[in-house]
Amino acid sequence: MERSMENEELSKAFVQSFAMKGGDGPHSYAQNSSIQRLAIEAAKNLLHCAISNHFDPNAISSSSSTSPISIVDLGCSTGPNTFIAIQYIIEAIQTQYQSHNLPTPEFQVFFNDQVSNDFNTLFQKLPPNRNYFASGVPGSFHGRLFPRQSLHLIHSSSSLSWVSKLPKEIIRDGSCGAWNKGRIHYAGAPREVVDVYEEHYKKSLEAFLHARAEEIVRNGIMALQIPASQDHVIDDGNDEKLYPGRDLELLGSCLVDMAKLGLVSEEKVDSFNIPMFFPQLKELKKLLLSNEDFSIEQMELLDGKFLSVGNVEMYVSHHRAALEALIEKHFGEGVADELFSRYAKKVLEFPEIMDMQNLKIVLLFVLLKPKLHA
Template identity: 60%
Template sequence: MLLQREVIEDAKKLIQDGIAKNFETKTSSGSSKNPICIADFGCSTGPNTYIAMQYIIEAIELQYKSHGLAAPEFQVFFNDLVANDFKTLFRNLPPNRNYFGAGVPGSFYGRLFPKETLHFIYSSSTLHLISKVPKEIIDKNSSAWNKGRINYANAPKEVVDAYATQFQKDVETFLHCRAQELADNGLMALQVGAAQDVILQQNIYPGKDIELLGSCLLDMAKVGLISEEKMDSFNLPVFFSTTKDLKTIFERNNDFTIERIEKLSPKSLFLPDVRMFVLHRRAVFEGLIENHFGEGIVDELFDRFMKKVVESPDIMKVTMLTLVVLFVLLKRKPRT
């Protein structure tokens, strides 16, 4: 999702405040033998990750200073999927950084670090990307078969439920893995894209833009540019839970205390221009589309999508109105 500046700024203040109130210098030694270890899960290629890592480090340094302690050393781990462009990420690392950087490729829906080795975990705009499309969605014999659509938007209840169940499992797996990797009293700051709890108008719902993209694929299937079978077996692994359901998942977890949980939404209705909007969607979905349909359809697909967005620019407003970011700061309970 396209994060707006105001939301990024609000999250930054919440993290700085959370570190000031909750980061424990005693348990996270920070000596050269034992540096403070920070990990960004789903870091992408920058620059957002550089900005976040910098203000997290500055806030932790301030903690050490205010306790009269020497500044610690920092190790930052940048995680993303193996296919991420780590070359670009490392090429553009800020030259004046005061941390050691390392890449950790792999899915965050599994363990990526040894037990109790991290002191601060950060992840922004990642958990709406579920680990896989639920299998019943593409099973012709299932009541959840999602024919003619590429996501759960405007789909029957069975489809929405299958996506929601997968999302819940994934978030629980993520929390379980991170609970093992985080040291006692370590902090985890998550920014999760979520759907507004109440949808005020029937034709305004999350994922309407994905539905529009799906309609372009349908058009292409109708004129024979892609096969209907390929179309019906394609679904995007993206799910925006309501903030209410998301809170319930965090509250049910026993390994962390919730130090802060807040809904962040832009105060003004900033609309990107059509080109930027389409380019953003293309950047997010291009890889998945190419993997499924092969190269050669992406330009045509996004040209068609661009035309449809120009015809109904309100689609961009719908995204802004229906999606928010849920900020949550969790603290690892000490092991007994």
């Protein structure tokens, strides 16, 4: 009960929302999401096996043979990656029904992202010959989005490092020493700042799992691909040149430079924090294994080859697509051109950051099933 109230408060705090760059322009997510695409391709076979081993058509369709199968992609952005993931999922489920000699059900697919996501672009890009009924669901996945026991398969790829709105001690001078002055991320920050981020990540993940546990049907499955950092790099990070968030730290240094030149206000830089966290892999596994709502059926690291981007332009575009909306909401419109042009120059000085493997970032594939409480 206490935990439930805490989650509720947490989800109330997540009013402010963050989403990828909308539209279809040169800086849009739609045009700059090939890394995420490769992550989905890397997970394809795991997803197929997971559905084959754990999605039981007889158990799922027990209520009625005409019942549709409900699928959600959480943190879908504007496509096309979400459409590819959904296609793989539906193909795998159809195979399951065929192998059980059962008629193929109808599919209802929910595409979820923050309220500020560009759903107009998403809807215009829906595959014209899709074999499912499509629906957009706006809102933070750290709170409830769906009725009780209404989802059969929950999917989320690479979105769970977003923790939404951070607690206030990060953005103001207080007694706990967690004010993240002169930085926009916990990377390279004092231990107190990292601790606040880490604690907030735990609460976010718990709130996420608890909300999903209410929404998933008894025999449903949840497949997540969660970004994490290789073990020990949070502790040792400050001694090395490369660690998770080093790219965001570099972006922050561009903003600090711009503040020195009066192009943005110093106060705005001090109060800006990218709500993204990469837990240590062993910590993430511990969090997942100790959660009360889901049992872990499978955990596997994805092959990391997809985590590298070939050239600076593409790399900067990826970051811009993911962060421009968030940055312009905080700093006002018009700072992105200058910022990302400066960022491109810094990336050229540190080309090794373009490979996320160098940054010690990994992607954990997890398959979960709801625990059946008495």
